[in-house]
Every structure is written in structure tokens, then in C-alpha cells.
Amino acid sequence: MNNFYRILIFCVLTHMSALYAGAQNDTIMETGETILSEEYRSVYSPGALRFGDRRIVSRVTLPDSVDVVRHQKKNFWRAGAETVGFNIGLWAFDRYVLKGHYAYISWNTIKENFRHGFEWDDDHLHTNMFDHPYNGSLFFNAGRSNGFNFWQSELFAIGGSAMWEMFMECEYPSTNDIIATPIGGAAIGEVLYRTSDMITDDRATGGERFGREFAAFLVNPMRGLTRIVTGDAWKKRTTSGRRFGIPPISVDVSLGGRCLIPMNNGGGTKVGAVADIDIEYGDRYAEDAKAPYDWFAFFLELQAVKTQPVLSRVEIVGRLLSKEILDKKNLNVSVGMYQHFDFFDSDTIKRVDRPNKLSPCVVPYKFGTPASLGAGTMARYQPTTGVVLNGFVHVNAVILGGILTDFYRDYHRNYNWGSGFSVKAGLNCSLFNGRLLMDIKDQFYKLYTWHGYDPYYDWSLTPEGSPVNIQGDGSNSGFNHFQVRVGYRLLERLYLSGQINLYTRTTNYDFSVYNGSYTYFPRIESKQMNFQLMLTYKI
Incomplete structure (x- = not known):
């Protein structure tokens, strides 16, 4: 199922860009049209849409007030049934098709879950950092597709996650899942909800209507299911049926080659293909934004490189609220609160056998922050007609994150859980x-393990034997991603792009190591650089 999720998201996001072009027949409504909720106001501030340096996929279109009213009608029982039904269906698949040991539940396993309580689990990093948040997005969209707003839908994500942890598995409930699933699920879920909203068009008929409904279902299965149950999937209307109309949206698709170079162990260079999808939704400099995710940026990276994971990077930045503090002819500055979702994955580049020497792990990095939010500022400066500069700075609290470790190994886990902070800054120039x-950015993350352990302790002396319910090694870790990208326009929408990425993981361990001469606390640094040459098409 993990590979299914990856392939599904790639296919859908690649395919949806073509569907956006079909929205260009929409007509722009008058700004005096009645907008009934705060979540519709901030995206369409009259005269305040400043995105002239972006290539907008479709004409900006206000939502129809009739559609707004219809989407505000809440149906708690249907949303709840979809949440519970999804959990039961997923459990049945795991139990009767996959025959997973964790799916053999009974009243005794449920009682034991409540008696024992939560503990940290040992699943793969991509399972905990991406797959579980994706599942959370389905719970979230059960509420979102039935009239609930962003914050109310988060309660369905929490409820769905809690139901799964306490009732649907015979493994003890997971501390990390009950945090990552609903919070990360809200980030992914709102992106998919707003994307599916742009794909649907209740005015369409025939093959176009089927194509739109099918694509929207793939992007957002819960909304697709709700539309089928309510009959909206085939009901023809005089309005588009979109909850948000068509905001300003930009889509860049890149395809090319990549070269991965480890910088610690030497050699082991890997070469392969890479594909990027970069989406910006909404107006980042709206005057007064109070609706979550009326602006967001989404980035997805996939690769075909030997020994490397297909899904290598996912980044989401969603605005929760903001206020424009400066509005000049050539300068705009806004400040606000933002939610962040980050996922970076790599695997072995070259195997190195150094039994008597501590060295960087043969996997250079694995990292994710499914639960992160903070404050940020964005600025746009246009000194001359042909030059536009956009910059940003974000400072975030990382509620929960995970990062690769050189020591801790238990079942599928080779990473430490922790909390900390991140600082992100960037500047792009047109x-x-x-x-x-030209684009340059740097992202720095710092994670601290809450409850770690010393790998040299003799765990046979403890009643439990091996360590349980811990976050990994006692440590503090830094992860830094530095990126420089330059693109030159070959044709009207086609660019030749070159890119350099430097990934650096530095971990300071709390336990001591004796190397035969003296005792010290390990500090291990691992670096990877990659070069990319791509063709970028602006949809």
C-alpha cells in the first residue's frame, strides 16, 4: 500500500495540471458578489492580487454564492460514517488480504490497548512521516467534504486516528501516530481538498464530466465518495459547484537527470532521472488573510535512481493567517502564521565497512517533520519593470520530527524521534x-530527543530486555538543506534549469564512547550533494 500511495499521488498531480487548462472558459464574477464566510474573502481582495511575475494557469474566478451556501451545509453523521467506514475497510484489507499480524484484533486486544496506553513505534520512516499523514488526510477530508471548515475537520482526523490506534490494531497505540496523523493529515488534506475543488465542474457533461469526476476522486477519494453518495457526481447545475472558485494558481513541472554524490565516504556516485512538481496556490500578499490555506506552496520530487526511494521529497507550506503590513507601488510585505510539512528521504549510496571506526551512516539522511508551525514574513520588491524579487523568512516550532541515527536499530526504525525548531529563508529573482x-534558499532544522538510551548499556540486565518505548538515541541533531537553482527561458513556457542541493546531517550524541585511548561523545556529520539538469514547463 505504501508504493500505491506514492504512485497515486505522482500520477494525479501530473495529470491534474492538464485539467486546469479546461477552467479557462470560466468568467470572472463581479467583486461585489456576496461571499458568506471568512474563508472566501481573503483570497479575492479587490485590487490586491499581486502575482504578475507568476504564470497563472487559469483566469481568477470568484465562487458563486449559491455554491458557497451549499458547501456550508454540515452533515456530521455522514462525515462520521465515512471516517469509521474507512477504518473498517482498511482493517479488513489488512486482515483478510495482507493477513498482517497487527490486524488480528479482538476484545482482549482492545482492552489491552487501553490498559497499556501509548508508546513510540518502530515503523519505517516513510510509513510514519508520510503514509500515516496521508491516511490522516482522508479522515480530515471526511469532515471537509461534508461542510466542515479547516479547524472542525481536524477533529475528524484526530477521531479517526484515535479509533485506529485504540481499536483496529493488536499493537499498542502509537504516540507518534496520534500526533503526526491528524496534524500532517490536515496539511496534506487541505492541499488535496482545494486541488479537487478546482478540478470539479458541475456544468460539464459527458466525457468531460466523467474525466473531471474521476480525476477529482483520485486526488481526494473522500470527497469523490461523498459526491457519489450525495449524487453530486452526476448532477448538472448552472454553476461550477466549486467551493473556492479558481484562485491564482501556478504549476511548474520539471523533468531531467540527477547526480548524487556522497561527501563523506567517497565514491559511490549515483546517476538517474528526477521529476519535480511545484505548485503555488493563492495570493501570498493578500491584505488580510484569515482562512487556512487560502495560500499554500506544494513541492513533490520523485526520482529513478538505483538504491534510492522513488519519493524523495515532499514540502508543504500553508498559510493559517496573515496581515499585510506594507503595500507600496513596488513593495509588499506581509507577516503571518504558517503550517509546514517536510519529508526528505534517501538511501544507501555506497556501503562502507569500517568496524573499528565511527563514520557517517551509509545512508546520508532521512528526515521528516509532519507536525510543525510558526511565524513568517514574505516580501515582494519590484525595482524596475523587468525585475521582481520575492523573499521569505520562517521560524517554526517542530512539535514532532524524525531524523536518521547512526546507532539505534530496532525492527524497521533507524531514526530518532524528537522536537525542536526550524529556520527557513529564501529569495527568488525574475x-x-x-x-x-534565480532561486536560492536554506532550511535548517534542529531536533532534540526527549527520551533516548545509551546503545552500550547492557539491556539484558533489565526485565524487558531490549529497549522499549523510547525515541531512539539520546542526541540532538541538525539537518540543513541548501538549494540554488537557475532557469533560462528557451520558449514561452519552457525553461532549461540547473540546480544544486546540499544536504547536511549533524548529530551530537549524549552517550560516551571509548576508543581504546580516551572517552568522548560522538559527533557525526553526513553530507550529500546532488546536481540536477532539467527542462521546466510552466503550465
Whole structure:
């Protein structure tokens, strides 16, 4: 199922860009149209849409007030039934098709879950950092697709996650899952909800209507299911049926080659293909934004490199609220609160056998922050007609994150859980009326293990034997991603892009190591650089 999720998201996001072009027949409504909720106001501030340096996929279209009213009608019982039904269906698949040991539940396993309580689990990093948040997005969209707003839908994500942890598995409930699933699920869920909203069009008929409904179902299965149950999937209307109309949206699709170079162990360079999808939704400089995710940025990276995971990177930044503090002819500055979701994955580049020497792990990095939020500022400066500069700075609290460790190994886990902070900054430049594009950014994360253990302790002396219910090694870790990208326009929408990425993981361990001469506390650094050459098409 993990590979299914990856392939599904790739296919859908690649396919949906073509569907956006079909929305260009929409007509722009008057700004005086009645908008009934705060979540519709901030996206469409009259005269305040400043995205002239972006290539917008479709004309900006306000939602129809009739559609707004219809989407505000809440149905708790249907949302609850979809949440419970999904959990039961997933359990049945695990139990009768996959025959997973964890799916053999009974009243005794349920009682034991309540008696024992929560503990940290040992699943793969991609399972905990991406797959579980994706499942959370389905719970979230059970509420979102039945009239509930962003914050109310989060309660369905919490409820669905709690039901699964306490009732649907014979493994003890997971501390990390009850945090990552609903919070990360809200980030992924709102992105998929708003994407599916743009794909649907209740005015369409025939093959176009089927294609739109099918694509929307793939993007957002819970909304697709709700539309089938209510009959909206085939009901023809005089309005589009979209909850948010068509906001300003930009979609860049890149395809090319990549070269991975480890910088610690030497050699082991890998070469393969890479594909990126970069989406920006909404107006980042809206005057007064109070609706979550009326602006968001989404980035997805997939690769075909030997020994490397297909899904290598996912980043989401969603605005929760913001206020424009400066609005000049050539300068805009806004401050606000943002939610962040980050996932970086890699695997072995070269195997190194150094039994008598501590060295960087042969896997350079694994990292994820499914639960992170903080404050940020964004600024746009246009000194001349052909030059536009956009910059940002974000400072975030990482509620829960995970990062690769060089020591802890238990079942599928080779990473430490922790909390901490992150600082992100970047600047992109559009020069010569968009002929030359330059982008530079740096993202630094710091994670601290809450409850770690010393790998040299003799755990046979404890009643439990091996360590249980811990976050991994006692440590504090830093992860830094530095990126430089330059693009040159070959044709009207086609760019030749070159990119350099540097990933650095540094971990300071709390336990001591004796190397035969003296005792010290390990500090291990692992670096990987990659070069990419791609063709980028702006949809």
C-alpha cells in the first residue's frame, strides 16, 4: 500500500495540471458578489492580487454564492460514517488480504490497548512521516467534504486516528501516530481538498464530466465518495459547484537527470532521472488573510535512481493567517502564521565497512517533520519593470520530527524521534521580464530527543530486555538543506534549469564512547550533494 500511495499521488498531480487548462472558459464574477464566510474573502481582495511575475494557469474566478451556501451545509453523521467506514475497510484489507499480524484484533486486544496506553513505534520512516499523514488526510477530508471548515475537520482526523490506534490494531497505540496523523493529515488534506475543488465542474457533461469526476476522486477519494453518495457526481447545475472558485494558481513541472554524490565516504556516485512538481496556490500578499490555506506552496520530487526511494521529497507550506503590513507601488510585505510539512528521504549510496571506526551512516539522511508551525514574513520588491524579487523568512516550532541515527536499530526504525525548531529563508529573482530565473534558499532544522538510551548499556540486565518505548538515541541533531537553482527561458513556457542541493546531517550524541585511548561523545556529520539538469514547463 505504501508504493500505491506514492504512485497515486505522482500520477494525479501530473495529470491534474492538464485539467486546469479546461477552467479557462470560466468568467470572472463581479467583486461585489456576496461571499458568506471568512474563508472566501481573503483570497479575492479587490485590487490586491499581486502575482504578475507568476504564470497563472487559469483566469481568477470568484465562487458563486449559491455554491458557497451549499458547501456550508454540515452533515456530521455522514462525515462520521465515512471516517469509521474507512477504518473498517482498511482493517479488513489488512486482515483478510495482507493477513498482517497487527490486524488480528479482538476484545482482549482492545482492552489491552487501553490498559497499556501509548508508546513510540518502530515503523519505517516513510510509513510514519508520510503514509500515516496521508491516511490522516482522508479522515480530515471526511469532515471537509461534508461542510466542515479547516479547524472542525481536524477533529475528524484526530477521531479517526484515535479509533485506529485504540481499536483496529493488536499493537499498542502509537504516540507518534496520534500526533503526526491528524496534524500532517490536515496539511496534506487541505492541499488535496482545494486541488479537487478546482478540478470539479458541475456544468460539464459527458466525457468531460466523467474525466473531471474521476480525476477529482483520485486526488481526494473522500470527497469523490461523498459526491457519489450525495449524487453530486452526476448532477448538472448552472454553476461550477466549486467551493473556492479558481484562485491564482501556478504549476511548474520539471523533468531531467540527477547526480548524487556522497561527501563523506567517497565514491559511490549515483546517476538517474528526477521529476519535480511545484505548485503555488493563492495570493501570498493578500491584505488580510484569515482562512487556512487560502495560500499554500506544494513541492513533490520523485526520482529513478538505483538504491534510492522513488519519493524523495515532499514540502508543504500553508498559510493559517496573515496581515499585510506594507503595500507600496513596488513593495509588499506581509507577516503571518504558517503550517509546514517536510519529508526528505534517501538511501544507501555506497556501503562502507569500517568496524573499528565511527563514520557517517551509509545512508546520508532521512528526515521528516509532519507536525510543525510558526511565524513568517514574505516580501515582494519590484525595482524596475523587468525585475521582481520575492523573499521569505520562517521560524517554526517542530512539535514532532524524525531524523536518521547512526546507532539505534530496532525492527524497521533507524531514526530518532524528537522536537525542536526550524529556520527557513529564501529569495527568488525574475530578471529580464522572466527570461532568467534565480532561486536560492536554506532550511535548517534542529531536533532534540526527549527520551533516548545509551546503545552500550547492557539491556539484558533489565526485565524487558531490549529497549522499549523510547525515541531512539539520546542526541540532538541538525539537518540543513541548501538549494540554488537557475532557469533560462528557451520558449514561452519552457525553461532549461540547473540546480544544486546540499544536504547536511549533524548529530551530537549524549552517550560516551571509548576508543581504546580516551572517552568522548560522538559527533557525526553526513553530507550529500546532488546536481540536477532539467527542462521546466510552466503550465
